[in-house]
Amino acid sequence: MENVTKKFPGVTALDNIQFNLKAGEVHVLLGENGAGKSTLIKIMTGAYTPTEGVIRVQGEEVKIDDPIHAQELGVGAVYQEFNLVPFLDVAQNVFLGKEPRKNGVIDRQYTLDKTKEALDMVGADIKADALVDTLGVASQQMVEIAKALNSRSKILILDEPSAVLTEKEIEKLFKVIERLTAEGVGVVYISHRLEEINVIADRVTVLRDGQYIQTVEVEKGKIDKDELVRLMVGRTLDDFFPKHDIEPGEEILRVENLGKKGVLENISFSLKKGEILGIGGLVGAGRTELAKAIFGAEPADSGKIFVHGKEVSIQSPSAGIANHIGVAPEDRKKEGLVQILEIDKNINLASMQKISRGPVVNFNKMDKVSNSMVDKLKIKTPHLKQLIMNLSGGNQQKVVLAKWLASDTEILILDEPTRGIDVGAKVEVYNLMNELAAAGKAIIMVSSELPELIAMSDRILVMHSGTISGELSKDEFSQERVLKLAAGGEA
Numbered sequence: 001m002e003n004v005t006k007k008f009p010g011v012t013a014l015d016n017i018q019f020n021l022k023a024g025e026v027h028v029l030l031g032e033n034g035a036g037k038s039t040l041i042k043i044m045t046g047a048y049t050p051t052e053g054v055i056r057v058q059g060e061e062v063k064i065d066d067p068i069h070a071q072e073l074g075v076g077a078v079y080q081e082f083n084l085v086p087f088l089d090v091a092q093n094v095f096l097g098k099e100p101r102k103n104g105v106i107d108r109q110y111t112l113d114k115t116k117e118a119l120d121m122v123g124a125d126i127k128a129d130a131l132v133d134t135l136g137v138a139s140q141q142m143v144e145i146a147k148a149l150n151s152r153s154k155i156l157i158l159d160e161p162s163a164v165l166t167e168k169e170i171e172k173l174f175k176v177i178e179r180l181t182a183e184g185v186g187v188v189y190i191s192h193r194l195e196e197i198n199v200i201a202d203r204v205t206v207l208r209d210g211q212y213i214q215t216v217e218v219e220k221g222k223i224d225k226d227e228l229v230r231l232m233v234g235r236t237l238d239d240f241f242p243k244h245d246i247e248p249g250e251e252i253l254r255v256e257n258l259g260k261k262g263v264l265e266n267i268s269f270s271l272k273k274g275e276i277l278g279i280g281g282l283v284g285a286g287r288t289e290l291a292k293a294i295f296g297a298e299p300a301d302s303g304k305i306f307v308h309g310k311e312v313s314i315q316s317p318s319a320g321i322a323n324h325i326g327v328a329p330e331d332r333k334k335e336g337l338v339q340i341l342e343i344d345k346n347i348n349l350a351s352m353q354k355i356s357r358g359p360v361v362n363f364n365k366m367d368k369v370s371n372s373m374v375d376k377l378k379i380k381t382p383h384l385k386q387l388i389m390n391l392s393g394g395n396q397q398k399v400v401l402a403k404w405l406a407s408d409t410e411i412l413i414l415d416e417p418t419r420g421i422d423v424g425a426k427v428e429v430y431n432l433m434n435e436l437a438a439a440g441k442a443i444i445m446v447s448s449e450l451p452e453l454i455a456m457s458d459r460i461l462v463m464h465s466g467t468i469s470g471e472l473s474k475d476e477f478s479q480e481r482v483l484k485l486a487a488g489g490e491a
């Protein structure tokens with residue numbers, strides 16, 4: 001890609017970018033939220049047309065009209081947000097929009113065979129006729145990769161593929177990548193996790209604010225983390241986990257024997273003002289279900305919840321909000337935001353009563369709150385009326401946090417709060433958590449990132465198959481202990 005520029009109304013997402021990919025290499029695209037990574041790959045796949053610039057595939061200049069044309073050129077991609085149709089099966093998804101026909105009828109057998117071939121290639125144990133809706137995220141991603149590879153891709157683009165995977169699944173993904181690169185496929189890989197880049201990258205290209213910064217060759221296992229961060233954010237970060245210790249105040253939340261059939265069992269704990277309570281465990285241990293039960297999104301069916309010492313009944317999110325509880329959900333796209341609404345409305349969604357009198361909204365107040373949040377969280381947007389769906393992934397997460405900061409939330413549940421967030425913004429989120437704790441709010445943080453869990457929590461509860469398998473106080477924190485408890489063993 002030569003001198004590629006992409007302009008959206010009010011935003012130059014990419015300004016004169018250079019990028020090249022060699023056969024058999026893993027080329028990482030690195031940059032802060034909103035730097036332009038996803039936009040660049042959408043141009044590679046024909047989802048966007050560049051405003052200016054030239055694209056060559058194997059030396060030939062091409063105009064990529066749309067994703068199907070890109071696939072014909074050997075470019076396959078898995079986007080940051082999945083694009084599978086849940087009520088179709090795997091083979092139907094893989095061949096969506098390019099169904100092979102025999103005598104005018106879709107050749108079902110052919111699609112099943114070819115899909116099986118592609119699934120075998122990525123080493124996925126998934127049936128070609130399984131309904132996508134019945135698959136977990138990791139399997140869905142394997143289907144996406146199989147789909148991207150279906151046309152014998154020479155180029156595979158993966159936009160933050162590991163954000164939704166567990167450690168084990170990531171290892172599996174890396175094996176697939178290794179196998180593909182050995183066969184000469186060039187891989188473009190986007191991730192905010194520098195540890196991963198250390199494992200798989202051959203080269204790294206850094207973008208900042210739509211500008212091309214530099215391409216560096218890296219040796220596996222020997223990346224210079226500080227240098228990459230400096231290229232990315234334009235300065236060095238001296239503390240990746242700026243945790244402040246705050247003396248906890250009185251109890252604000254207590255949960256007694258909370259249960260939900262088949263999901264949660266006998267969950268009891270209490271939470272104090274100013275405390276950051278970490279919740280560890282493996283995917284599927286019930287952490288997100290616990291968060292939803294406390295907030296009222298998926299209420300518990302037994303047990304008691306006390307807020308400020310008073311028993312409350314939380315049967316819906318509005319009851320959760322009325323009790324000053326907020327959740328930044330794991331699935332922010334579906335549950336945390338209204339994609340088709342503007343930034344300002346999303347920010348004020350949980351505090352409408354604060355900025356309105358009766359049915360009348362005070363738009364001046366709404367503007368003021370929104371502006372201060374956009375400033376405070378450094379949300380990258382041309383204006384407050386931008387639709388959420390046009391924001392980069394990381395900036396969407398910041399809007400979710402802004403929504404609860406703008407409201408009177410006292411108990412904030414953060415489910416994987418820094419997933420998909422760049423290193424600089426992560427530090428900003430941690431600083432915000434510190435600020436909230438210092439202001440007497442209480443935070444429950446569900447996290448699969450052990451360094452984050454250990455650095456930012458005052459206390460850690462570990463969950464295993466719907467129960468609390470152990471509690472660790474600060475002097476007991478270690479990755480090993482968390483992992484042992486997560487596996488259901490003794491710490």
Ligand SMILES: Nc1ncnc2c1ncn2[C@@H]1O[C@H](COP(=O)(O)OP(=O)(O)OP(=O)(O)O)[C@@H](O)[C@H]1O
Pocket residue numbers: 008009011012013031032033034035036037038039040080380381390391392393394395420422
């Ligand atoms: N369809 C669109 N309309 C308007 N602006 C857009 C659109 N798509 C992207 N942008 C803007 O272009 C810039 C680059 O966004 P992009 O999604 O490429 O960032 P990114 O590097 O992938 O970030 P992240 O790490 O958060 O995913 C952002 O400022 C974003 O708001």
Ligand SMILES: [Mg+2]
Pocket residue numbers: 037038039080159392393
């Ligand atoms: Mg992106």
